[in-house]
Amino acid sequence: MMIVPVVVLLALVQCSSTLAKFTLGGQEFESSEDIVKSGRVCGTKQLTQEELTRYEEEFVDAYSKQEVDIDERMLSGIPIGGVPQRMNPHTIDVYWHVLQSSAENVLVSDEVIASQLTVLNAGYASALFQFNTIAIERIIDADLAATIAYGYEADQSIMKTLHNVDIGAYVLNIYVVNIQGGAFGWATYPRDYRFKPNEDGVVMHYELFPGVLENPYDLGHMLIHQVGHWLGLYHPFEGGKCSRNAVGGGDLIPDTPASMEPTFGCSESLLSKDTCPLIDGKDPINNYMDFSDDDCTNQFTFYQILRMHRQWNVFRDKKPFKLVG
Numbered sequence: 001m002m003i004v005p006v007v008v009l010l011a012l013v014q015c016s017s018t019l020a021k022f023t024l025g026g027q028e029f030e031s032s033e034d035i036v037k038s039g040r041v042c043g044t045k046q047l048t049q050e051e052l053t054r055y056e057e058e059f060v061d062a063y064s065k066q067e068v069d070i071d072e073r074m075l076s077g078i079p080i081g082g083v084p085q086r087m088n089p090h091t092i093d094v095y096w097h098v099l100q101s102s103a104e105n106v107l108v109s110d111e112v113i114a115s116q117l118t119v120l121n122a123g124y125a126s127a128l129f130q131f132n133t134i135a136i137e138r139i140i141d142a143d144l145a146a147t148i149a150y151g152y153e154a155d156q157s158i159m160k161t162l163h164n165v166d167i168g169a170y171v172l173n174i175y176v177v178n179i180q181g182g183a184f185g186w187a188t189y190p191r192d193y194r195f196k197p198n199e200d201g202v203v204m205h206y207e208l209f210p211g212v213l214e215n216p217y218d219l220g221h222m223l224i225h226q227v228g229h230w231l232g233l234y235h236p237f238e239g240g241k242c243s244r245n246a247v248g249g250g251d252l253i254p255d256t257p258a259s260m261e262p263t264f265g266c267s268e269s270l271l272s273k274d275t276c277p278l279i280d281g282k283d284p285i286n287n288y289m290d291f292s293d294d295d296c297t298n299q300f301t302f303y304q305i306l307r308m309h310r311q312w313n314v315f316r317d318k319k320p321f322k323l324v325g
Contacts, residue, residue: 022215024207025184032216032293036264041222041291043150043183044229049239055191056252062314089128090312095165096136098176098206101145103138107206108176110136116209119220120227123288127305129231131172139163150182150203160199169193169316172230173201174223176209184208185222187229190315202226216265219294228289232311233304236284237261242276251289255301257281259290266296 022029029035047055094117098107108116113136121130139159147155164173169190179185184205193200202223207213210220234251237259243250250258260275263285270292273283284290288297289304300308 024215025179025205032264036262036291040183042225043186058191059314063310091130091132092170092172093134094131094172094174095134096174096176097163098136098138099145099148099159100138100140101142103140107178108209108212112209112212115211116220116223119210120223123221123224127300127308137163145178146180148177149180150186157199160201164198166197168318169200170318175201175203176206177203179205185226187226189229190232190311193315202230216293221288221294221297224288231308233289233307235289236287242279253301253303253307255303256284256287259283262291264291266293
């Protein structure tokens with residue numbers, strides 16, 4: 001058993017200058033607030049309460065019925081002060097698929113992808129997930145490149161069916177595209193792999209990669225966010241209700257404070273943001289699963305890390321738990 005310390009970062013706001021205007025995905029935005037309210041930040045499926053309940057019942061049932069030594073498979077050591085002393089690390093193989101309209105229209109270079117991988121690994125270091133590039137595939141298809149947009153499920157399916165590396169749920173496929181409208185990125189949840197394996201992975205707009213274009217999300221943190229969904233996390237403001245973020249509401253995580261709405265921007269004024277004042281805790285503005293500017297996001301909580309490892313064990317591990325039913 002490898003012994004690795006886990007450090008959960010403190011929620012510290014890093015102030016940043018505010019962009020007066022910026023262009024992203026061919027659309028001009030006045031501010032971070034403008035882009036968040038446009039609904040384009042994240043297109044990962046928002047589950048209905050019925051779907052969320054069904055997903056969680058399936059997950060808990062599968063997890064609880066396994067005759068597996070949890071110490072060996074997921075977590076060892078008694079949490080002290082909310083930080084696990086030992087945890088099994090995972091290295092995830094990544095296949096990048098860059099959809100280009102022509103050989104000359106590169107979108108992102110191999111060097112930019114390497115930079116994004118560095119950001120991804122830094123974001124998941126405390127969670128003991130690391131990522132390793134296996135291949136970068138450049139797909140030249142002008143017609144397909146012109147039609148990829150969130151909401152056009154047929155086009156997404158065609159792209160993923162043709163270009164997915166179908167090795168298993170434990171491989172991460174990242175599709176880098178110039179999204180023609182709709183959200184700038186989205187991901188599939190772990191349990192969905194059983195039903196649509198060829199559509200598993202993360203889709204990202206190339207302009208959200210580090211250094212490509214100046215915008216509030218230009219540090220590469222939105223890929224950390226989408227991979228969080230791929231590993232089973234929801235938004236802290238899931239459902240848009242002030243329900244305590246544990247079983248029965250919010251993101252089902254007991255140590256992310258409840259919030260009613262996403263955060264935008266990155267300023268000292270956000271330190272007092274509290275959209276659910278009747279429930280303990282300010283809004284989790286520094287959490288990777290919120291919509292704050294990249295300058296502000298810097299952490300996963302202990303129970304988010306725990307959930308990602310449990311979801312991995314049930315749905316994505318090379319030797320996953322046997323699903324019942």
